[in-house]
Amino acid sequence: MSASQIVVTGVNKVFKSDEREVVALKDINLDIPDGQFVCLLGPSGCGKSTLLNAIAGFALPSSGNITTDGKPVTEPGPDRGMVFQEYALFPWMTVEQNVAFGLEIKGVGKAEIQARVTQLLDKLGLIDFRSRFPKDLSGGMRQRVAIARVLALDSPIMLMDEPFGALDALTRRNLQDELLRIWDEFKKTIVFVTHSIEEAIYLADRIVVMTYRPGTIKRDITVTLPRLRDPADPEFNALKRELGQLVMEEQQRHHHDEMRAAAVD
Numbered sequence: 429m430s431a432s433q434i435v436v437t438g439v440n441k442v443f444k445s446d447e448r449e450v451v452a453l454k455d456i457n458l459d460i461p462d463g464q465f466v467c468l469l470g471p472s473g474c475g476k477s478t479l480l481n482a483i484a485g486f487a488l489p490s491s492g493n494i495t496t497d498g499k500p501v502t503e504p505g506p507d508r509g510m511v512f513q514e515y516a517l518f519p520w521m522t523v524e525q526n527v528a529f530g531l532e533i534k535g536v537g538k539a540e541i542q543a544r545v546t547q548l549l550d551k552l553g554l555i556d557f558r559s560r561f562p563k564d565l566s567g568g569m570r571q572r573v574a575i576a577r578v579l580a581l582d583s584p585i586m587l588m589d590e591p592f593g594a595l596d597a598l599t600r601r602n603l604q605d606e607l608l609r610i611w612d613e614f615k616k617t618i619v620f621v622t623h624s625i626e627e628a629i630y631l632a633d634r635i636v637v638m639t640y641r642p643g644t645i646k647r648d649i650t651v652t653l654p655r656l657r658d659p660a661d662p663e664f665n666a667l668k669r670e671l672g673q674l675v676m677e678e679q680q681r682h683h684h685d686e687m688r689a690a691a692v693d
């Protein structure tokens with residue numbers, strides 16, 4: 429068994445269509461230890477979601493290997509919980525039913541489900557909303573429910589694809605703080621996709637910056653600033669400038685690519 433929880437080795441992903449081939453990931457190697465909070469950062473189209481989906485087992489790599497806790501990833505599994513940007517909640521279920529759903533599928537006993545769900549709703553400030561339906565909740569509350577649902581299953585790994593991208597700035601900061609608290613309390617390994625530089629610095633132990641087509645690892649940066657981090661801190665800002673430069677280079681490559689494609693059309 430590997431000491432690391434997620435190991436990505438020589439991963440490539442090629443999407444083929446009639447007209448063209450897109451190399452979405454090229455020779456990705458990443459070793460994520462148990463309990464680390466990693467952000468995948470980069471502009472649109474650099475393969476962040478493709479890599480996350482490969483770890484989740486939704487869309488396997490064209491070549492290379494991914495293991496979690498030493499076991500090859502061949503399909504989605506209960507050790508990996510996913511939180512998407514669009515709140516993937518069942519609209520016909522209440523908050524409580526949404527959080528309980530995975531446990532029911534697993535065949536957990538009624539009393540235990542009740543106890544676990546109540547405890548989680550309480551911890552996430554959702555207890556007063558337990559009987560509401562998703563449509564009657566704010567975006568931030570819905571995302572709390574999505575997080576509670578993953579926590580209910582007790583997956584050691586949380587995979588998050590721009591989970592706070594659709595939220596206003598204040599709600600986003602609240603949920604970031606909540607996530608840091610959860611991460612600290614539940615000791616999860618988190619892989620979090622974002623294209624926000626500030627979000628990555630605010631949250632992560634480690635920021636993996638990706639390049640635009642083919643998606644490779646451009647820079648792997650360890651963030652040692654103490655939490656809770658202050659975006660006004662000079663060190664925070666220095667890192668923001670450094671990352672801004674790296675991301676901008678990739679954004680420009682994206683832009684050139686689009687201009688070239690438009691010229692060919």
Ligand SMILES: Nc1ncnc2c1ncn2[C@@H]1O[C@H](COP(=O)(O)OP(=O)(O)OP(=O)(O)O)[C@@H](O)[C@H]1O
Pocket residue numbers: 443444450451452470471472473474475476477478479623641643
């Ligand atoms: N199913 C698919 N078929 C063809 N090409 C795809 C498919 N999925 C992704 N791609 C291409 O692979 C590249 C990586 O896409 P991906 O969605 O992983 O990027 P991303 O960094 O997550 O971007 P975004 O922030 O916009 O989601 C892009 O160029 C995209 O067009």
